[in-house]
Amino acid sequence: MTSTPALVVDNLRKTYSNGVEALKGISLTVQPGDFFALLGPNGAGKSTLIGILSSLVNSSGGDAQVFGVSVNKQRSEAMRLIGLVPQEINFNQFEKPFDICVNEAGFYGIPRKIAAERAEKYLKELRLWDKAQMQARTLSGGMKRRLMIARAMMNEPKLLILDEPTAGVDIEIRRSMWQFVSAINAAGTTVILTTHYLEEAESLCRNIAIIDHGTIIENTSMKRLLATLDVETFVLDVTAMPDELPSLPGVTLRRRDEHMLEAEMARSHDLNSLFAALSTHGIMVTSMRNKTNRLEELFVRLVEGGRNGKEQAA
Amino acid sequence: MSNTAANLVALNTIVRREIVRIVRIWTQTLIPPAITMTLYFVIFGKLIGSRIGTIQGGFSYMQYIVPGLVMMSVINNCYANISSSFFGAKFSRAVEEMLVSPMPNWVILLGYVTGAVARGLVVGAMVLGIALLFTSLHVAHPFITFLSVLLGATIFSLAGFVNAVYAKKFDDIALVPTFILTPLTYLGGVFYSVKMLSEPWQAISHANPILYMVNAFRFGVLGISDVDVGVAFVVMLGFVVGLSIVALQLLKRGVGLRS
Numbered sequence: 001m002t003s004t005p006a007l008v009v010d011n012l013r014k015t016y017s018n019g020v021e022a023l024k025g026i027s028l029t030v031q032p033g034d035f036f037a038l039l040g041p042n043g044a045g046k047s048t049l050i051g052i053l054s055s056l057v058n059s060s061g062g063d064a065q066v067f068g069v070s071v072n073k074q075r076s077e078a079m080r081l082i083g084l085v086p087q088e089i090n091f092n093q094f095e096k097p098f099d100i101c102v103n104e105a106g107f108y109g110i111p112r113k114i115a116a117e118r119a120e121k122y123l124k125e126l127r128l129w130d131k132a133q134m135q136a137r138t139l140s141g142g143m144k145r146r147l148m149i150a151r152a153m154m155n156e157p158k159l160l161i162l163d164e165p166t167a168g169v170d171i172e173i174r175r176s177m178w179q180f181v182s183a184i185n186a187a188g189t190t191v192i193l194t195t196h197y198l199e200e201a202e203s204l205c206r207n208i209a210i211i212d213h214g215t216i217i218e219n220t221s222m223k224r225l226l227a228t229l230d231v232e233t234f235v236l237d238v239t240a241m242p243d244e245l246p247s248l249p250g251v252t253l254r255r256r257d258e259h260m261l262e263a264e265m266a267r268s269h270d271l272n273s274l275f276a277a278l279s280t281h282g283i284m285v286t287s288m289r290n291k292t293n294r295l296e297e298l299f300v301r302l303v304e305g306g307r308n309g310k311e312q313a314a
Numbered sequence: 315m316s317n318t319a320a321n322l323v324a325l326n327t328i329v330r331r332e333i334v335r336i337v338r339i340w341t342q343t344l345i346p347p348a349i350t351m352t353l354y355f356v357i358f359g360k361l362i363g364s365r366i367g368t369i370q371g372g373f374s375y376m377q378y379i380v381p382g383l384v385m386m387s388v389i390n391n392c393y394a395n396i397s398s399s400f401f402g403a404k405f406s407r408a409v410e411e412m413l414v415s416p417m418p419n420w421v422i423l424l425g426y427v428t429g430a431v432a433r434g435l436v437v438g439a440m441v442l443g444i445a446l447l448f449t450s451l452h453v454a455h456p457f458i459t460f461l462s463v464l465l466g467a468t469i470f471s472l473a474g475f476v477n478a479v480y481a482k483k484f485d486d487i488a489l490v491p492t493f494i495l496t497p498l499t500y501l502g503g504v505f506y507s508v509k510m511l512s513e514p515w516q517a518i519s520h521a522n523p524i525l526y527m528v529n530a531f532r533f534g535v536l537g538i539s540d541v542d543v544g545v546a547f548v549v550m551l552g553f554v555v556g557l558s559i560v561a562l563q564l565l566k567r568g569v570g571l572r573s
Contacts, residue, residue, distance in 0.1 A: 016573065048573075051573060054414045055413065055414060055572070056410060056413055056414060056572055056573070057572060057573040058568060058572055058573065075416075076317075076416035076417075076418065077416070079414060079415060079416040080416045082414070084414050086407075086410065088407060089407075090406070090407035090408055090410045090411065091406075091408050091411065092402075092403070092406060092408040093406065094338075095331075099331075099334075103327050103331055103411070104411055104415075106323055106324055106326065106327025106328075106330075107324050107327060107328075107411060107412055107415035107416075107417050108320070108324070108415055108416060108417075109317075109319065109320020109321065109323045109324055109416070109417075110323065111323055112323075151411075
């Protein structure tokens, strides 16, 4: 017996009143319990898709089903299953975090006593309990983002949608947010994440869809996608460098400054031969790191590849 | 939990939040109308009114203007409350908290209207209390008094909601009170009986919905009216139904709220 998918998007379309076609009939499926990355450049259609799923945007065609419940036909029932952490701060900044959470629960019909217990639980888990009775406008940017996660958890959703939740948040808070969301996911909540921090998506998500210009250009597992990457670029710190860089078979060397080199090579190319060749030319490597993370590399290729293809077709 | 129970919890949440807001900013919501109306009573009622003598039905000018001023403060405050609160929620995007919830549109509308009516009634009671410092009143028809003030408050709460839905900037919620509400209120028989007007102004005045609200309320308090009270209630009920349909349609279509 197969379980009902957490999300089925079926030929979803959206054309805004100004004629912009934000979604051109996209379809995708997210399985229950998944941690799903929805990536794409700015203006690709990610927020429009999330807007339709959360009923903030009216679709122009197609449908989406959350655990088998149609967002178009059974809006109220579908909304009970979703928790949304939007991109922009969207709570009343003059209210207190505790009240924001309790009121949110109230909108979902959750009695005040239960709402107060949940507010305490999630504000504590997101390390905001000591700020619970302060005006929300006095919170830092990172705290406001965590407050929106706590608020989204008040109806204990089966599907949590996070739309760039860590934008502008420092690394420590970002990590604590991911620990919380990972724990929520491990407990069974399906998570859909959009982010521009691709290392986050790479480390957290099991499956991925990339949207560009309102169409899905890639929809696969993270593992399978990363396996398609055939070239890697390393940044090498070196003690000394000749005036002219040597020509090495299978490796493209680029000078970044007097003590830094970039080496682009096939993933199958072994590093020992690279070090040996550099050593022969008097270049001693003191440290090495990946130039970009693997997903970022793929993301750029896919998006640029899609655009080049369209330009050629035009 | 049944849908009805969930909707009641949601309704209670909005009303509670609105009342907390009214109390939190009481210096903006409750005190200004009390000060304004005290000035009206002192200047128009006491100083000028003492030279006018009785105006209609043997009532002093001060007694005559009390119902109109109470109704004026009620409708102004209902309108101001809902338009600023709902537009503020739109402006800060906090309205999205409600739009993404399972709550039906009628709960959102009823919650905001109830909050605005609550402020209108509190302000109305305060203004009535201030009036009693200047004159004595005996409420002729308590039920009609209550019903007319409730309907008047509801009408202008609904109108304020429609205004807030359409508003794109804060100026837009000030336009209607300045250019429509205030002239209609002043020409709606608050300070005078429309029977004092010559034709065609008397007939034209009957196109003003505020005339019916003020006179229904005046009938409830003093037992006198320029219009048939039955007609006044039909007009008011008509506005409540009509504006409710408009507001619910706007919410359903997501005008100004959903893309």
